[in-house]
Amino acid sequence: MKRFHNLVYAVLGLCGLLAAANPARAQQTAADSSVLDRLTALEQQVADQKPGDSHFMVAGLTTFGFVSNKTTFTAPGAPGQIMRTNSFGDADHYELSPMLLWRHSNNLLVEFEPSFDGNTLGVNWANVTYFAAPGLQIRGGYFVVPFGIYNKRLAAGWIDKLAGDPNGFDMPGTDFGIGLSGGFPLGDMKWSYDVSLTNGLQLLPDGELQNAGIVDNNKGKMVSGRFSLLPFSNSCLEIGVSALHSNAGDAGSNFTSANVNMYGADINFVKSLDPILVNIKGQYNRIEVSRQTYPGQNDAPDYSFSNVSSAAFAQVSLRPTGADDKFLKNIEIAYRYSSYNTPANSTWGANSHQNDFGVDYWLNWRTVLKCTYSLSHAVSTANADQGGTLGITDVNAIYLQFSVEF
Amino acid sequence: MKRKIIPAKMWITMTGVFTVLLIVFGSCAENQKIAAKSGAQLWAENCQRCHNTPSPASFSHSQWVTIGMHMQTRAQLTDKERDKIVAFLQQ
Numbered sequence: 001m002k003r004f005h006n007l008v009y010a011v012l013g014l015c016g017l018l019a020a021a022n023p024a025r026a027q028q029t030a031a032d033s034s035v036l037d038r039l040t041a042l043e044q045q046v047a048d049q050k051p052g053d054s055h056f057m058v059a060g061l062t063t064f065g066f067v068s069n070k071t072t073f074t075a076p077g078a079p080g081q082i083m084r085t086n087s088f089g090d091a092d093h094y095e096l097s098p099m100l101l102w103r104h105s106n107n108l109l110v111e112f113e114p115s116f117d118g119n120t121l122g123v124n125w126a127n128v129t130y131f132a133a134p135g136l137q138i139r140g141g142y143f144v145v146p147f148g149i150y151n152k153r154l155a156a157g158w159i160d161k162l163a164g165d166p167n168g169f170d171m172p173g174t175d176f177g178i179g180l181s182g183g184f185p186l187g188d189m190k191w192s193y194d195v196s197l198t199n200g201l202q203l204l205p206d207g208e209l210q211n212a213g214i215v216d217n218n219k220g221k222m223v224s225g226r227f228s229l230l231p232f233s234n235s236c237l238e239i240g241v242s243a244l245h246s247n248a249g250d251a252g253s254n255f256t257s258a259n260v261n262m263y264g265a266d267i268n269f270v271k272s273l274d275p276i277l278v279n280i281k282g283q284y285n286r287i288e289v290s291r292q293t294y295p296g297q298n299d300a301p302d303y304s305f306s307n308v309s310s311a312a313f314a315q316v317s318l319r320p321t322g323a324d325d326k327f328l329k330n331i332e333i334a335y336r337y338s339s340y341n342t343p344a345n346s347t348w349g350a351n352s353h354q355n356d357f358g359v360d361y362w363l364n365w366r367t368v369l370k371c372t373y374s375l376s377h378a379v380s381t382a383n384a385d386q387g388g389t390l391g392i393t394d395v396n397a398i399y400l401q402f403s404v405e406f
Numbered sequence: 407m408k409r410k411i412i413p414a415k416m417w418i419t420m421t422g423v424f425t426v427l428l429i430v431f432g433s434c435a436e437n438q439k440i441a442a443k444s445g446a447q448l449w450a451e452n453c454q455r456c457h458n459t460p461s462p463a464s465f466s467h468s469q470w471v472t473i474g475m476h477m478q479t480r481a482q483l484t485d486k487e488r489d490k491i492v493a494f495l496q497q
Contacts, residue, residue, distance in 0.1 A: 055468045059476075103472040111476060131475065134485040153480060159457045183482035185436030192482030193424065225424075228482070233440060235451045270455050277454070365458035 053105040060098035060113065063157030064089060065370075065401035075391040094118040095157060107131045125174060135182035142214075143179060145172040146194035146226045147242045148283045149266045150313070157403030161279070161317045161334035162358045163372035164399065168311025168340035171287060172224060172244055172262065173211050175199055188233040195225035200246035203258045207294055207307050207346050209248065209287070218256070220247025226264075238268040248289065259290045275322025282314040297347065297387045305345040305383070313338035317358075334358040344381035347388040352378035366405035373398055436486075445494025448487050456481065462495045470495045 066088050074080040097115040104110060108131070113124040127141030144152045150169045154160055177198025184191055200222030202212040212218075228240035242264035249255030266283040289307035296302045317334035339353040354376035361369045374397045382388025443451075453459045465473060474492035477483065483491070 055472050057465075057469050057472055059473070101472050101476055103475060106471075109472070109475045109479070111479075129475070129479050131478075131485075137479055139479065153456045181479060181482055183478075183484045183487075185440055185484055185486075187437050188440065190484065194482060195424065235455060238455065268455060362458065365460055366464070 055103040057101050061405045063095045063403040067399045069397045072394045135184045137181050140178045145175050145224050148264045158405040162356045163370050163401040166313035166338035190230040192228045198222045201248045203248040203255045218247050218251040222246035236271040240266040261288045275320050277319045277321045279317040284312040286310045305343050307343050309342050311340045330362045332360040345383045347386050349381035350378045370401040445490035449491045449494050467496045
């Protein structure tokens with residue numbers, strides 16, 4: 001009988017335990033279900049965010065500021081004429097250029113940069129690049145012609161140490177065509193190439209050059225290229241040479257035989273000599289247009305001149321990046337000398353040089369506030385008989401410029 | 407005196423010769439010292455050739471991949487340099 005009672009007590013105890021355990025199990029099941037639901041939701045979010053090969057982003061830059069300008073023009077035998085201007089925006093120059101980058105895949109990149117310069121809405125470049133193999137990128141479309149380093153690498157406001165551009169580096173500009181580029185190691189050194197085949201340049205009636213545009217002005221094409229060598233293993237020095245050849249005359253015009261050859265050399269040295277970061281850059285361009293006879297202006301007879309232009313700049317900037325003081329380490333001082341000589345006896349001939357002094361404050365790595373003082377001096381060598389203006393032009397300017405990359 | 411102009415055909419020939427040289431030089435291997443460089447070292451050496459060294463926090467992982475391709479077309483980085491720099495910036 002006692003054993004029966006013990007069995008009854010055991011069954012009752014077990015029932016009690018089960019009765020006590022069931023609500024806990026029910027709560028645990030509900031909690032598991034909630035976690036699973038949350039996990040499923042997170043998995044869906046991850047799936048939505050899954051990075052594919054394709055990726056689109058907007059970067060770009062904007063530059064604006066203020067310039068106070070004093071221009072003195074002195075004609076032969078006459079007193080100087082002074083003109084002063086103060087302008088917002090044209091702090092050489094206002095620019096808003098959002099850059100649209102679309103990575104179609106790991107081998108294909110589309111780049112498009114529209115740009116508003118305060119007057120017009122243009123396009124800086126619009127091209128597609130195929131990364132065909134290590135050291136071989138093939139691009140097509142509208143791109144900066146490979147020549148020197150300034151236009152392609154240094155001209156952006158958030159990169160340039162001084163507010164303005166050196167004169168005479170507009171050519172060869174941006175053009176329509178195809179190109180190849182790449183870089184390779186060479187033992188301790190490194191070398192790179194950047195070549196293109198594009199529509200080319202157009203010779204104007206006064207002997208100046210401009211890009212032919214999307215419809216070529218003749219059947220010839222422009223070949224341009226830059227080759228560079230980085231002789232040190234730490235890439236602190238880059239030496240580049242550039243060359244260009246283009247048919248430039250309009251088909252069927254008197255300039256049919258006109259050709260343009262350009263030669264260039266550039267240097268780029270960046271080295272931290274603790275606590276100072278030393279930055280030296282320079283470039284030399286020479287443009288030679290084959291001898292042509294240009295139509296006379298204002299009933300003057302046709303004329304000819306040696307159509308050779310040259311431009312050069314040398315720039316040094318110093319920044320105490322190793323300084324302990326945060327304000328001091330964000331200060332950079334810069335100086336640039338530039339010269340630009342255009343053909344004597346043309347209507348636009350002049351010998352000019354310019355000195356730019358700058359103090360920059362870097363708010364962060366891609367945002368800069370610049371103050372630049374610029375002095376330029378130009379002596380006209382123009383052909384007065386053809387309508388050229390003789391005289392001396394001096395320009396003093398103070399720039400306050402803000403530039404940011406976004 | 408008429409200036410001698412290099413004909414376009416010669417330029418095209420030179421480009422062809424260069425392409426061959428490209429393939430030949432392309433096989434040039436980097437030495438061990440160069441191959442052992444870290445992404446951080448390459449980031450410091452190459453970015454500041456033109457601009458300040460960027461902060462890794464400035465862009466997302468995907469954006470750095472796209473920007474790496476863009477910068478390779480600008481600065482003619484080697485493929486290994488690009489990949490290492492991007493991997494460093496993604497950290």
